[in-house]
Amino acid sequence: MNQPFLELLKQVANGVVIYEPFRRDAQGLNDFQDTVHRLQEMEKLGLIGKLFVEKRTRHGLEQIDFVMIQGGLTPEGQRLLTDTAGEPRSA
DSSP states (O other), rough: OOHHHHHHHHHHHHHEEEEEOOOOSOOOOOOHHHHHHHHHHHOOOOTTTEEEEEEEEEETTEEEEEEEEEEEEHHHHHHHHHHHTSSSSOO
16 A cells, blocks of 8 residues: 555545645646545545545646545545554565
8 A cells, every 4th residue: 555545544534525736726736636546546446435526627627626525434444544554664
């Protein structure tokens, strides 16, 4: 499990259900798309509840600029988080 994915899972477990780009400029929106893709993958894997997204079109490019998770972490997501917490850390 990669660290950014695991960190997002921990955030959701701690009650964070709304995600927006830190900066609303072109670079900030581009950077935010990585977070969006991780959240979408989590939803597909059944680790989090349903995603609601808001899209924006800028210069002909459609990007997501707001994500809300309905339902937070699923039991499967909680189980994965619990299982990975017990894994030894590599140096």
